[in-house]
Amino acid sequence: MPQTELAVQPVSPAPPGAEGPAPAPRRPPGLSPSRANDYLQCPLLFRFRVVDRLPEPPSAAAVRGTLVHAVLERLYDAPAGARTPAAARALVAPEWDRMLQERPECAEVLADDVDLDAWFAQAGALLDTYFTLEDPNRLQPAERELDVATQLEDGPQLRGIVDRVDVAPDGAIRIVDYKTGRSPxxxxxxxxxxxxxxxxxxxxxxxxxxxxxxxxxxLGDGTVLRHVPDEAELRTTERRVRAIWSGIVAAAEQGSWTPRPGPLCGWCAHKDLCPAFGGTPPEVPPGAVELTLGVTPRS
Structure with missing residues (x-):
C-alpha cells in the first residue's frame, strides 16, 4: 500500500553455481503495539508468542471481531448512499465464507455448544451499533486495513495494521480503530x-x-473515544517504545523471560507451561531468538 516504509535486511546473492532461488528477504526484528503490551503484561507470554510462536486457539469472540472488522472494511467498497445497515448485514455471510477459505481454523471455535444463530446475530448487532456512531455515507477513507511500518534508528521496526485512515481536504489525518468489545x-x-x-x-x-x-x-457499548495527540506526546511515546524494546533485548540476551502473574492469567492459553502455576516452559528453539529479535543470547 502507498506511503509505507518496510525496511528489510539485504539478502546476499547466491554463489555461482548454487541451485534454487535466492532466499526471500527476512523480516527485520519488529514491535507492534500488541506485542509491546504482551511484554508489559508478561515477558514470558511475549516469549511464547514471539520467540516460540506457540499456537493459541482463537476464541469465538475474537473470530467474531475479525468478521466484523472485515465487513466494515468491505462496506466502503460500496458507493456513498449504499452503505446501509442492511448492506453491512448482507456482507456477513460472504465475508465469513472468505474467512473460512483463508483460515479454516476459524470454524473450529464454533463448536457444538455455540449457538450459531445467536453468534451471527451478535455480529449483526455490532454492525448496527456502528451506524449509530458514524454515518459511513459521509466518509471516504483514504486507507483501510493499512499495513504501516517504520524503522527506528538503533531500534526495532515499528509496525502494525491501522483499521482506517481518514484524510481531510486540508491534509489533516484521523486514525480510526474499531473495537468489538466494550470501552474501558x-x-x-x-x-x-x-x-x-x-x-x-x-x-x-x-x-x-x-x-x-x-x-x-x-461497538460493544456504542462509545467513541477521541484523543488529540501532539509532537511532545509522540516523543514521549517513542521513548516509551524504546524502553520496552530495551527490556526485551535484555531479557533475550539473558534468557530471562520472567512470568508476571496477574488478573489476565486465567485467560492465558499457556498457563500449563508457566512456572508461576507449576508448569515448565519448553526449551527455546535453536536460533529462534536471533531470528525473531535479532539478539544473540549470552552463553
Whole structure:
C-alpha cells in the first residue's frame, strides 16, 4: 500500500553455481503495539508468542471481531448512499465464507455448544451499533486495513495494521480503530491509548505530519473515544517504545523471560507451561531468538 516504509535486511546473492532461488528477504526484528503490551503484561507470554510462536486457539469472540472488522472494511467498497445497515448485514455471510477459505481454523471455535444463530446475530448487532456512531455515507477513507511500518534508528521496526485512515481536504489525518468489545472504565484507557499513540508515531514518521485525531470506536457499548495527540506526546511515546524494546533485548540476551502473574492469567492459553502455576516452559528453539529479535543470547 502507498506511503509505507518496510525496511528489510539485504539478502546476499547466491554463489555461482548454487541451485534454487535466492532466499526471500527476512523480516527485520519488529514491535507492534500488541506485542509491546504482551511484554508489559508478561515477558514470558511475549516469549511464547514471539520467540516460540506457540499456537493459541482463537476464541469465538475474537473470530467474531475479525468478521466484523472485515465487513466494515468491505462496506466502503460500496458507493456513498449504499452503505446501509442492511448492506453491512448482507456482507456477513460472504465475508465469513472468505474467512473460512483463508483460515479454516476459524470454524473450529464454533463448536457444538455455540449457538450459531445467536453468534451471527451478535455480529449483526455490532454492525448496527456502528451506524449509530458514524454515518459511513459521509466518509471516504483514504486507507483501510493499512499495513504501516517504520524503522527506528538503533531500534526495532515499528509496525502494525491501522483499521482506517481518514484524510481531510486540508491534509489533516484521523486514525480510526474499531473495537468489538466494550470501552474501558474511566481511568483504564491507557492501554488503548498507547496503541493509538503507537500508530500515530508510525504514521507521523511516514506522512511527516502529526495526526490531528485518534479515534477508538467501541461497538460493544456504542462509545467513541477521541484523543488529540501532539509532537511532545509522540516523543514521549517513542521513548516509551524504546524502553520496552530495551527490556526485551535484555531479557533475550539473558534468557530471562520472567512470568508476571496477574488478573489476565486465567485467560492465558499457556498457563500449563508457566512456572508461576507449576508448569515448565519448553526449551527455546535453536536460533529462534536471533531470528525473531535479532539478539544473540549470552552463553
Amino acid at each position: 472504565r474511566e481511568g483504564f484507557e491507557s492501554g488503548a491509548l498507547f496503541q493509538m499513540r503507537f500508530y500515530a508515531l508510525v504514521v507521523s514518521r511516514l506522512r511527516h505530519r502529526v495526526p490531528a485525531m485518534l479515534q477508538l470506536v467501541y
